[in-house]
Amino acid sequence: MDLGGFSMFDLFQTEVQQHCACLADGLIALEQNAGDPKMVEPLMRAAHSVKGAARIINLDGAIGLAHAMEECLVRIQRGVETPTAGRIDELLRGSDILRSLADLKSEDDARAWLESEKAVITQLADALNAPSGSATVTPAITPAITPIAAVAAVAAAPVAHAPVIAPSPSASTVPVAPPTPSASANPSAFKPTTAPSQTSGSNQDAAVLVSSSSLEKLLQLSGESLVEARRLESIRRTLTRAKTAHRHLADALDSLELNGRKAGDAISAVSTSRDALEEALHQVEDHLRRGEELASALHNEAVSSRMRPFGDACGGLARSVRDVARTLGKDVRLVIAGEQVPVDREILRHLEAPLGHLVRNAIDHGIETPDERVAAGKPKQATLRVEARHHAGSLIVEVREDGRGINRENLRARIISKKLSEPDIVNSLDDCELFDFLFLPGFSTAATVTDISGRGVGLDVVQSMAHSVGGSIDVRSSPSGTSFAMRLPVTLSIVRAAVISIAGQTYALALVRLERIDRIARSEVKTVEGRPTTVIRGETVGLVHAAEILELKETVQSETAEELSIVSVLAGARTVGFVVDAFLGEEDLVVRRLDSRFGDVPHVDAASIRENGDLLLILDADDLVQSALQLLEQGKLRGNDGRSSASKRTQHRILVVEDSITVREVERQMLLRAGYAVDTAVDGMDGWNAVQKAKYDLVVSDVDMPRMNGIEFVRKMRADRRFESLPVVIVSYKDREEDRIAGLEAGASAYLTKGSFQDRSFLQAIADLIGTAV
Amino acid sequence: MSTTDSPTPNDRRAAMARLLDRPNMPATVAEATKASAESRILRREPQINLLLFRCGSEWFAMPAECVVHVSRVTKVHALPHRTNHAFRGLTASSGAVVPVIDLLGMLAIEAAPATATSKPRMVIVAAAKEQESWAFEADAVPGVYAMPRTAVKPLPLTVEQAPRRVTSGLLTTTHGPASLIDPVRLLSEFKNAIG
Numbered sequence: 001m002d003l004g005g006f007s008m009f010d011l012f013q014t015e016v017q018q019h020c021a022c023l024a025d026g027l028i029a030l031e032q033n034a035g036d037p038k039m040v041e042p043l044m045r046a047a048h049s050v051k052g053a054a055r056i057i058n059l060d061g062a063i064g065l066a067h068a069m070e071e072c073l074v075r076i077q078r079g080v081e082t083p084t085a086g087r088i089d090e091l092l093r094g095s096d097i098l099r100s101l102a103d104l105k106s107e108d109d110a111r112a113w114l115e116s117e118k119a120v121i122t123q124l125a126d127a128l129n130a131p132s133g134s135a136t137v138t139p140a141i142t143p144a145i146t147p148i149a150a151v152a153a154v155a156a157a158p159v160a161h162a163p164v165i166a167p168s169p170s171a172s173t174v175p176v177a178p179p180t181p182s183a184s185a186n187p188s189a190f191k192p193t194t195a196p197s198q199t200s201g202s203n204q205d206a207a208v209l210v211s212s213s214s215l216e217k218l219l220q221l222s223g224e225s226l227v228e229a230r231r232l233e234s235i236r237r238t239l240t241r242a243k244t245a246h247r248h249l250a251d252a253l254d255s256l257e258l259n260g261r262k263a264g265d266a267i268s269a270v271s272t273s274r275d276a277l278e279e280a281l282h283q284v285e286d287h288l289r290r291g292e293e294l295a296s297a298l299h300n301e302a303v304s305s306r307m308r309p310f311g312d313a314c315g316g317l318a319r320s321v322r323d324v325a326r327t328l329g330k331d332v333r334l335v336i337a338g339e340q341v342p343v344d345r346e347i348l349r350h351l352e353a354p355l356g357h358l359v360r361n362a363i364d365h366g367i368e369t370p371d372e373r374v375a376a377g378k379p380k381q382a383t384l385r386v387e388a389r390h391h392a393g394s395l396i397v398e399v400r401e402d403g404r405g406i407n408r409e410n411l412r413a414r415i416i417s418k419k420l421s422e423p424d425i426v427n428s429l430d431d432c433e434l435f436d437f438l439f440l441p442g443f444s445t446a447a448t449v450t451d452i453s454g455r456g457v458g459l460d461v462v463q464s465m466a467h468s469v470g471g472s473i474d475v476r477s478s479p480s481g482t483s484f485a486m487r488l489p490v491t492l493s494i495v496r497a498a499v500i501s502i503a504g505q506t507y508a509l510a511l512v513r514l515e516r517i518d519r520i521a522r523s524e525v526k527t528v529e530g531r532p533t534t535v536i537r538g539e540t541v542g543l544v545h546a547a548e549i550l551e552l553k554e555t556v557q558s559e560t561a562e563e564l565s566i567v568s569v570l571a572g573a574r575t576v577g578f579v580v581d582a583f584l585g586e587e588d589l590v591v592r593r594l595d596s597r598f599g600d601v602p603h604v605d606a607a608s609i610r611e612n613g614d615l616l617l618i619l620d621a622d623d624l625v626q627s628a629l630q631l632l633e634q635g636k637l638r639g640n641d642g643r644s645s646a647s648k649r650t651q652h653r654i655l656v657v658e659d660s661i662t663v664r665e666v667e668r669q670m671l672l673r674a675g676y677a678v679d680t681a682v683d684g685m686d687g688w689n690a691v692q693k694a695k696y697d698l699v700v701s702d703v704d705m706p707r708m709n710g711i712e713f714v715r716k717m718r719a720d721r722r723f724e725s726l727p728v729v730i731v732s733y734k735d736r737e738e739d740r741i742a743g744l745e746a747g748a749s750a751y752l753t754k755g756s757f758q759d760r761s762f763l764q765a766i767a768d769l770i771g772t773a774v
Numbered sequence: 775m776s777t778t779d780s781p782t783p784n785d786r787r788a789a790m791a792r793l794l795d796r797p798n799m800p801a802t803v804a805e806a807t808k809a810s811a812e813s814r815i816l817r818r819e820p821q822i823n824l825l826l827f828r829c830g831s832e833w834f835a836m837p838a839e840c841v842v843h844v845s846r847v848t849k850v851h852a853l854p855h856r857t858n859h860a861f862r863g864l865t866a867s868s869g870a871v872v873p874v875i876d877l878l879g880m881l882a883i884e885a886a887p888a889t890a891t892s893k894p895r896m897v898i899v900a901a902a903k904e905q906e907s908w909a910f911e912a913d914a915v916p917g918v919y920a921m922p923r924t925a926v927k928p929l930p931l932t933v934e935q936a937p938r939r940v941t942s943g944l945l946t947t948t949h950g951p952a953s954l955i956d957p958v959r960l961l962s963e964f965k966n967a968i969g
Contacts, residue, residue, distance in 0.1 A: 224869030505851055550854035592871045594853075595906060598968060602855050607864055607871045615851045615866040720885045721862070721876070 008057050009110070013102040014209060015053045019046040020099035023069075024092065024319045030076075031088045040077040044070055050098055057107060061114035061121050062098060068125035069094045081131060085326075090127055092319065097121060215305060219493075222295070222302040223590060227613040229291040236288055239281045246274055303590060304342070306493050310388035310397075311339030313351045317386060320356055324363045331370045331381045332363055338388035343395055344491035347469060351397065351488075354462040358399040358484050359384065361459065366403030366482045378402065394471075395490045400483040406475075408434060418443070435475040439463040462486070470512050497589050497618060499610075500567060501581040503552035504725075506616040508589055508608065513621035515568040515575050517583050522562050531632075534566065534577065541568060541577040544628040546619075549578075550603055553725060571625040578624065587611075589618065603627065652770050653677045653694070657687035657701040657713065658731075663754065667700055667731070667762075674763050675772070684708025688716055691723060697770045703732040703743065711746045718747035727769040731762065820923040824954070826947060827897060827912035830883040833952035835945055838918045840957045842898040842907050843868075850874045850911075860967030865909060867898050875910045875964050881940065886913065899957060908964065916949070926954055 026043045033039055051066035069091055075081045083091075097117075104110045114121065250270050258266070314336050325332040343351070367382040374380055385400045412426050415437050426434075437443055441460040462484070466473045471488035489495070489512075497508035498517060518536055525532050525543065532543040543566065547554045566577040589608035594601060605620040654676045658664035664680055671678045679694065681687040683705040691699065699717070703710035710730055717723035727750075730743040735753045743751040749769055756762040781789075823838035845867060852863040859879035864871050874896075878885055895915040900907040926943035933939055940960040941953040 220869030222869070227869075552852065552854060595871065595873060597873070597906065597965065598853065598856055601853060604854060607851075609866040609869065609871070613866055614849050615864055615871060617851060617853070617864075715887070719887055721878070722859075 007107075009107040012053045012057055012059075013104075016050055016098055017102045019050045020095045020102070021315050022046045023095040024099075024316070027083075027088050027091050027095065028318055028322055030083050031085065037077050037079070040073050044073045044077065047073060059101070059107075059110060059114060061118060062101060062110075065094055065097060065121050065125050065128075068128040072128040090124065094124060094128065097124070215302075218305070219299075219302045219590070222299040223609055224613075226292070226295040226299045227609070227611065229288070229295040230611060231613075232284065232288040232291060236281070236284050239277070239284055243274075243277050243281060246270075246277055250274060303491075303493055306345055307342035307491065308345045308348050309339055310341040310343050310348070311336070313343070313348050313355060314339065314386065316352070317355065317359060320359055321363065321384060324360050328363060329369060330363055330367055331373075332367060333381050333383050335383060335385045336387075337385065341388040341390060341395070342490075343388065344489070344493055346492040347395065347488055350465050350469060354465045354486070355386065355397070355399070357459065357462050359386065362399055362401040362403070362482070362484075366401045366405075368404050372404075376404070390490060393490065395488045396485055397488065398483055398485040400481060402481040405479045405482055406435070406438075406477040411435075411437065414443075431475075431477070435477070438475065439473070470510060493591055494588050495591055495608075495618065497587060497608075498567065499584040499587050499616065500546075500565070501584055502550065503547040503554050504581065505552075506584065506610075506614065507546075507580075508587070508616055508618045509567060509569070509621050510605075510618065511586065513569060515570050518566045518568070519583075520564050520566060522564055525564065536566065536568065536575075536577065539575065541566070541575050542632075543577045543579055544632075546578040546580050546624065549624055549627050549631070550619075554581075569621045569625050571629065576625050576628055578628075589616070591618065651675070651677045652697040653679070654766070655679050655681060655687060655690055655694075655696045655699045657681045657684065657690075657699060657705070657710070659683050659702060659705040663702070663731075670763065671700075671766070674766075676766075684710060684713035684716075687713055691717065691726070696726065698727045698729065698766060700729045700731055700766075701748075703730060703734060703739070711742060714743070714746040714748050729762075729765055729769070731756065821920050822923050822926070823918050823920050824945070825897070825918050826916050826949070826952060827895075828886075828914040828949070829877045829881075829910075829912055831886040832881075832883050833947060833949050834877075834912075834941075834955050835919075835947070835952045836897075836899070836955045836957060840899050841918075842900050844915055845896050845898065847894045847896050847911060856968055858967060860964060862911075865896065867896065867907075867909060870907070872898060872907055872909045873964075873968075875908055875960070877910045877912075880960075880963060880967065888913075908961065919947070921945070929953075 023043055023046050026039060026046070030036065030039045030043065047066050047070035051063055051070060054062035054066060072081075072087070072091065076083050076087075081087070100113070101110050104113060250267075253267060253270055256263075317336065318334055321332055321334045362384055367384065368376065368378075370380045373382060383402050385398070387396075387398045387400070389396050389398075408431075411434055412429075415421055415426050415434075416423050420437060420440070420443075439459050439462075443460075463473050466486050466488060469488055469492060471486055474485045474487065476483045476485075495508075496511045498511055498514055499506060499508045501507070516536070520534055520536075524534050526534065528540070528542075533540050534543060535541070543564075545554070546567070561581075565580050565583050567580055567583070568575045568577050587610065589610070592607045592609065594604065594607055603620055603623045604617050605623075606618045607615055608618055609615055654671055656664055656667045656671070656678060658667060658680070659682055664682075668678045668680055679690060679696075681690045684701070685707040687699065687701060688708065690696075701710040701713055705713075708716075710732070714728050714730070717726060717728065728748045729750045729752060730748040731752050731754055732739065732743070733754050735755075740751045750765045752762055752765055756765070824835040825838050825841050825844070826833065826835050828834070848865045848867060850863045850865045853861070853873075857863050860876055862874040862876045862879075865874050866872070877883070892913050893915070895912050896909050897912050897915065898907050898909045925945055927945070928934070929939070929941060929944060933941065940955055940963055942956040942959070943954040945952045945954055
């Protein structure tokens with residue numbers, strides 16, 4: 001394995017993460033198994049390894065602490081002392097401190113943090129070196145970094161919220177239930193149980209360290225190899241055409257009914273070459289099939305390498321459940337199911353904090369005390385089940401307990417007392433609507449605020465995480481328990497999307513964001529207060545041109561098309577219809593994040609490379625809706641016939657290029673009268689200079705002109721990217737068909753004769769191309 | 775009696791040996807020494823490898839070590855709200871998403887009509903190894919040429935004093951004068967344009 005890209009500190013952090021995870025789980029298991037010496041051995045090794053790793057980069061504070069932990073574990077193994085709950089707490093705290101080093105950005109940060117916490121760390125090391133039962137109090141340590149969950153929570157609601165698990169000064173001041181005999185007397189209460197699942201135990205893959213950039217490169221190259229494999233298809237088609245032509249040649253030769261030796265040789269040669277061609281075609285077809293299969297398998301494997309087992313997100317849960325239950329005096333059995341279920345590593349990264357919130361919330365609010373449970377006829381020990389499973393193409397992560405259930409009357413009273421809704425309405429809400437209030441920022445049903453939960457910061461964070469990745473959350477509750485189930489995409493790497501065309505280029509919108517896609521006739525567009533709308537399945541939907549929001553210039557074809565493709569996107573309970581050029585189909589797209597050099601590009605979520613090797617952009621539907629509503633509010637979107645309103649915002653500007661002063665003046669006057677702004681140029685060269693200096697919506701040009709004729713002028717514009725889609729109308733005395741064809745072949749949008757001035761077809765052609773004047 | 779017998783094989787061998795063993799003429803030695811010394815001088819002169827390409831009506835050269843690869847022209851997708859005179863959009867190259875600079879627009883060069891020698895190519899460039907790459911479309915890319923560093927001549931004063939120049943020197947090539955592009959300056963201009 002190439003570790004060249006990793007610094008010594010990177011390797012130290014990786015090692016510390018692994019060993020501290022082992023320490024956290026092992027210490028809890030040790031407590032439950034009353035100091036089984038066999039269980040101490042791996043813990044000693046873990047502490048010893050952390051000490052060794054810290055020694056390599058000379059992190060003195062960490063060396064001392066790891067050494068004290070190792071010595072303490074040696075005493076436990078020898079039976080010199082027993083692992084009391086207090087001792088386990090101290091060891092866990094030591095593990096937490098060492099684990100914190102893995103979150104810091106640099107070696108210097110680690111040194112600075114260890115120095116700032118030197119007194120606390122020394123005191124903890126002293127406590128670990130002292131015999132068990134000594135009344136040593138270790139003061140709280142300042143977390144090395146603020147936990148992400150806490151930051152998110154504070155951002156969501158301006159309420160101070162101390163991290164629950166990290167030892168904090170508030171832990172000693174917040175009134176929480178002391179550890180009860182029932183909890184500490186029943187260490188098995190905290191034992192996490194791994195429930196059998198669809199994939200558990202089947203495949204314990206060894207993990208290796210691979211940099212994410214290498215993985216990304218692998219994904220890119222595997223995608224490209226798939227594109228290249230499919231490129232063979234065009235060779236196969238060429239060969240098939242050659243084979244058909246060859247057969248025609250052979251038939252023609254046969255029909256000549258030639259005689260003699262030379263004719264026989266020719267027929268034989270044709271037959272031989274036909275066989276060779278057949279053979280080549282078979283070989284190409286075979287190669288194409290195998291190449292495509294192999295490239296697909298490689299690509300799928302590369303994509304799946306972004307997946308990690310769900311269990312990776314559950315590392316801290318056993319510890320969290322132990323600590324929270326101990327603090328609240330509750331008896332909880334944690335069951336984790338589906339640890340091997342593959343989850344996109346990006347989702348996994350987002351999942352840890354919400355999972356922690358749900359678990360703490362369940363123990364604090366859902367699960368009763370042992371006495372309450374017994375009184376309710378339930379087993380004394382509660383079961384908290386955390387489960388991951390794939391269902392109908394989604395990842396379901398469910399946190400379920402067998403507690404008291406949500407008290408609906410309390411919830412209703414809370415909604416009314418917080419004046420969030422009228423009593424009549426609140427009383428008529430169904431469960432689904434009622435439970436939605438739980439996710440409002442700052443909403444809590446807890447009568448008292450504890451350090452565990454009840455500040456109303458947490459569930460809103462869980463919901464916003466689910467929404468941020470395109471998922472949702474479902475709550476079910478009964479007197480026998482409550483379940484919070486997050487429905488998330490299985491991967492963020494692949495998105496099922498509708499591929500559409502806007503302004504002549506390809507875009508995509510994730511299907512989960514779309515309500516529906518329809519094709520309507522332009523005549524079905526009606527205006528309401530001047531704004532385009534149409535009726536889709538009985539609902540009047542407001543229409544907005546996607547090109548207008550994206551500030552793209554629409555193609556002439558999309559401006560004049562008689563059928564419109566409408567992509568309906570949900571905006572709350574209502575729908576906004578985006579007019580696009582065409583719907584091209586549904587595809588699974590591998591998501592590529594945009595280059596950070598572009599910053600946050602409005603309306604664009606990511607890029608993707610299609611199977612044909614072309615690039616497309618994945619649009620952010622929510623952002624599109626938001627911009628559409630904002631622009632409407634500001635009065636900047638004013639279309640009235642389904643055609644883009646972008647071109648109607650300002651007066652259309654037209655350039656007339658004509659060498660005859662009379663004709664030039666006739667055209668100028670006609671256009672001015674029709675409401676257009678007009679500039680003039682006296683020949684092609686003059687026109688070429690003019691289009692570079694000012695922005696025009698359309699150019700009208702003569703053909704026969706000095707210096708540069710109209711055909712050359714049009715060709716020159718079409719060769720320049722800036723003007724390749726600028727509409728050009730040629731108006732000429734030449735009315736022969738070949739003249740018209742020459743004009744259109746040069747790139748003109750329309751070819752008219754000067755007689756068109758009389759029958760208004762001149763103005764009509766211009767209106768068709770850029771719309772009528774404002 | 776004189777005899778005019780033809781030389782025997784032994785005579786021929788002896789003549790060949792005499793020819794090969796003859797002492798070197800001073801002039802021959804001097805000539806060979808000079809030639810050998812000259813070739814060493816030439817070899818010692820710093821060489822640069824440059825990719826030569828044409829954009830519109832102008833020829834350019836760029837240090838070959840910056841060039842990741844030259845490929846067929848791929849479709850460029852405009853990036854809404856970002857595409858402008860200097861930035862055409864994004865393209866797919868070797869499975870990666872690569873931004874495409876509009877050299878014509880950025881350097882205000884006139885587009886040239888396609889000719890028989892036109893063979894458009896997409897040039898993928900990275901200013902340094904492991905840095906993010908970017909691309910531009912050239913109308914023709916004849917290849918990579920090695921030339922002595924001294925062949926790079928200073929820019930005319932009017933170009934050198936221009937506030938946003940991206941070239942660092944001039945070269946004379948078989949295709950005519952070519953501007954030597956400084957990839958770092960070009961990338962910096964590109965970043966200013968998209969920023």
